[in-house]
Amino acid sequence: MGALEEPWKLHVLRLLAVVSVPALVLAACGDDDDDAGSTTTGAPAEEQAVGGDITVFAAASLTDAFTELGTKFESEHPDASVEFNFGASSALREQILAGAPADVFASANTSNMDQVIDGGAASDPQDFVTNLLEIAVPAGNRAGVTGLDDFANADLLIGLCAAEVPCGEFGREALANAGVTPSIDTNEPDVRSLLTKIEAGDLDAGIVYVTDVMAAGDAVEGVEIPADDNVVATYRIAALTDAANPDAADAFVEFVLSDEGQEILQSYGFDGP
Amino acid sequence: MKPPRARARRARQQRTPWLILPLAAVALAYVAVPFLALLQRAPWSDLGGLLGRSIVIDALRLSVTTAIAATGLAMLLGIPLAWVLARTRFPGRSVARALVLLPMVLPPVVGGAALLFAFGRRGLLGGPVYDATGFLLPFSVWGVVAANTFVAMPFLVLTVESGLRAADPRYEDAAATLGASRSMIFRRITVPHAGPSIVAGAVLCWARALGEFGATVTFAGNLQGRTQTMPLAVFLALESDRDAAIALSLVLIAVSLAVILPLRDRWLTV
Numbered sequence: 001m002g003a004l005e006e007p008w009k010l011h012v013l014r015l016l017a018v019v020s021v022p023a024l025v026l027a028a029c030g031d032d033d034d035d036a037g038s039t040t041t042g043a044p045a046e047e048q049a050v051g052g053d054i055t056v057f058a059a060a061s062l063t064d065a066f067t068e069l070g071t072k073f074e075s076e077h078p079d080a081s082v083e084f085n086f087g088a089s090s091a092l093r094e095q096i097l098a099g100a101p102a103d104v105f106a107s108a109n110t111s112n113m114d115q116v117i118d119g120g121a122a123s124d125p126q127d128f129v130t131n132l133l134e135i136a137v138p139a140g141n142r143a144g145v146t147g148l149d150d151f152a153n154a155d156l157l158i159g160l161c162a163a164e165v166p167c168g169e170f171g172r173e174a175l176a177n178a179g180v181t182p183s184i185d186t187n188e189p190d191v192r193s194l195l196t197k198i199e200a201g202d203l204d205a206g207i208v209y210v211t212d213v214m215a216a217g218d219a220v221e222g223v224e225i226p227a228d229d230n231v232v233a234t235y236r237i238a239a240l241t242d243a244a245n246p247d248a249a250d251a252f253v254e255f256v257l258s259d260e261g262q263e264i265l266q267s268y269g270f271d272g273p
Numbered sequence: 274m275k276p277p278r279a280r281a282r283r284a285r286q287q288r289t290p291w292l293i294l295p296l297a298a299v300a301l302a303y304v305a306v307p308f309l310a311l312l313q314r315a316p317w318s319d320l321g322g323l324l325g326r327s328i329v330i331d332a333l334r335l336s337v338t339t340a341i342a343a344t345g346l347a348m349l350l351g352i353p354l355a356w357v358l359a360r361t362r363f364p365g366r367s368v369a370r371a372l373v374l375l376p377m378v379l380p381p382v383v384g385g386a387a388l389l390f391a392f393g394r395r396g397l398l399g400g401p402v403y404d405a406t407g408f409l410l411p412f413s414v415w416g417v418v419a420a421n422t423f424v425a426m427p428f429l430v431l432t433v434e435s436g437l438r439a440a441d442p443r444y445e446d447a448a449a450t451l452g453a454s455r456s457m458i459f460r461r462i463t464v465p466h467a468g469p470s471i472v473a474g475a476v477l478c479w480a481r482a483l484g485e486f487g488a489t490v491t492f493a494g495n496l497q498g499r500t501q502t503m504p505l506a507v508f509l510a511l512e513s514d515r516d517a518a519i520a521l522s523l524v525l526i527a528v529s530l531a532v533i534l535p536l537r538d539r540w541l542t543v
Contacts, residue, residue, distance in 0.1 A: 088512065090512040090513065091511075091512050093512075094511060094512055094515075157394075157409075157412060159494070162495065162509050163513075164509050164510075164512045164513040165512065184496060185412040185494060185496060186412050186494025186495050186496050186500065187494075187495045187496060187497075187501075187509075188490075188494070188495065189490060189495065189508065189509065193490075193491070197389075197494070200389060200393060200394075200395060201393075201394055201395040202389060202393045202394050202395070202411055202412075
């Protein structure tokens with residue numbers, strides 16, 4: 001039990017962050033001129049010129065990798081400060097289309113980015129990483145899950161992401177590829193809340209990203225999904241049209257695509273684009 | 274010469290400070306405008322089709338029944354608790370009251386996580402129970418009732434406690450001197466006196482349970498027909514089908530208003 005407690009606390013905190021951020025975003029909607037003029041000096045996007053606050057809306061599965069990326073970015077640009085809003089890409093998409101004050105959007109799939117672009121909120125998206133799916137089970141795998149076939153077992157407690165969010169869409173695709181009709185006990189609103197329930201042993205198995213299994217450390221074990229059934233998630237990133245701080249937004253996107261950024265992302269289990 | 278009290282009170286009511294009315298109007302508008310905006314965005318022409326979907330019917334049925342069950346449970350346990358808080362003195366009573374009110378002020382998702390630690394499959398109490406019997410609260414309709422009760426019971430306890438405090442204890446004293454037993458006094462004097470506050474508390478509790486989201490999704494999960502209540506369905510529909518989300522919200526608002534509106538002033542000022 002002791003080994004489980006630490007990650008649990010972390011994830012509860014994360015859960016709180018995910019839930020409370022939309023409220024903060026709403027609260028911040030009114031004060032656009034808060035940091036106006038702090039960086040728009042007209043200079044070309046030289047690294048030294050980057051400063052001010054940027055807000056990055058990023059898929060929940062990027063939580064750990066982007067947090068480290070943000071810290072590195074801030075240390076390279078001491079005048080800049082990066083804030084994150086992590087959540088389901090589909091929820092972030094809706095917030096952006098509703099006018100939430102974001103500078104960068106990083107989506108866990110292509111369709112949410114496409115909808116943001118169709119809505120005129122972004123242009124010129126770039127693929128920056130790919131991710132694969134993996135079955136996550138609590139440490140010890142008491143239920144003895146060996147593959148996607150076990151998801152049809154009504155005696156097991158099975159969780160998926162909701163069909164409305166990318167990991168739910170991909171997970172269902174993988175199950176369909178394997179010809180399995182799952183016996184689902186819960187459709188979680190995003191991948192981190194699914195992972196939290198698996199870590200705590202409240203679920204026997206769920207389909208998450210490879211990177212989530214890695215991030216969870218000792219609290220969960222991964223069971224591989226064969227390449228024939230697996231689904232490649234392509235992540236896309238773009239600076240937003242209405243970014244309050246476009247220079248810093250572009251610089252952050254460039255940093256994500258740079259060798260240094262890619263190295264950090266790969267250390268969390270992501271593959272190159 | 275002093276004027277009679279009633280006239281003094283009337284005179285006070287007529288002298289409304291000039292700032293009060295506009296501020297009150299802003300407060301009312303602040304609550305009303307978002308709902309009007311929702312109405313204005315509502316897909317009125319498709320409403321029938323949207324509301325006939327199985328996901329809506331399942332969620333509405335589950336929300337209404339679990340809110341009723343949670344209110345029943347909250348009354349069974351909460352009325353005695355309110356009585357203890359109102360009528361007895363014991364060390365740590367203020368701590369007990371703060372504890373009772375905690376679920377009201379905490380983010381419900383914290384409550385949900387705490388419920389998991391207590392009643393989850395590897396929880397403090399849930400673990401041994403599951404190992405012995407295989408019974409599990411999370412991911413079941415009972416999990417929804419448990420989450421609703423946890424979050425909504427404080428509304429009942431608080432309302433009933435203040436109702437009991439406002440009641441004149443001399444009636445109970447009189448009944449006691451006439452030889453009535455303690456349980457008889459509770460049933461025949463205390464509960465009838467606290468009646469309006471019990472009704473008001475139950476209604477508030479039910480309405481809060483109907484809207485419960487954070488603790489439910491964290492503790493009970495989300496599955497159509499089993500644990501997906503209206504608020505969960507609205508939340509996920511917002512990401513995929515906004516018209517359906519608004520239609521669901523309208524139903525939730527209508528049901529809540531139908532229950533809250535009959536609450537008379539006197540029930541809320543017990």
